[in-house]
Amino acid sequence: MPTRKEILxxxxxxxxxxxxxxxxxxxxxxxPNSAWKNT
Structure with missing residues (x-):
């Protein structure tokens, strides 16, 4: 069982x-929208 410190x-x-x-x-x-045109 992991310790509280490990979980955190x-x-x-x-x-x-x-x-x-x-x-x-x-x-x-x-x-800007212009950057989306090439995707």
């Missing part, structure tokens, strides 16, 4: 990954 470390990693994904999505969606 994993949760912290998940939260950091989610924050990175959120920042990437905000950046992508804030690009």
């Amino acid at each position: 470390m994993v949760v912290k990693e998940w939260v950091e990954k989610a924050e990175d994904d959120y920042r990437a999505a905000v950046h992508l969606l804030s690009m």
Whole structure:
């Protein structure tokens, strides 16, 4: 059974990954529409 500290470390990693994904999505969606024409 993992310790409380180990569980919190994993949760912290998940939260950091989610924050990175959120920042990437905000950046992508804030690009001008002209940037989407080539996709």
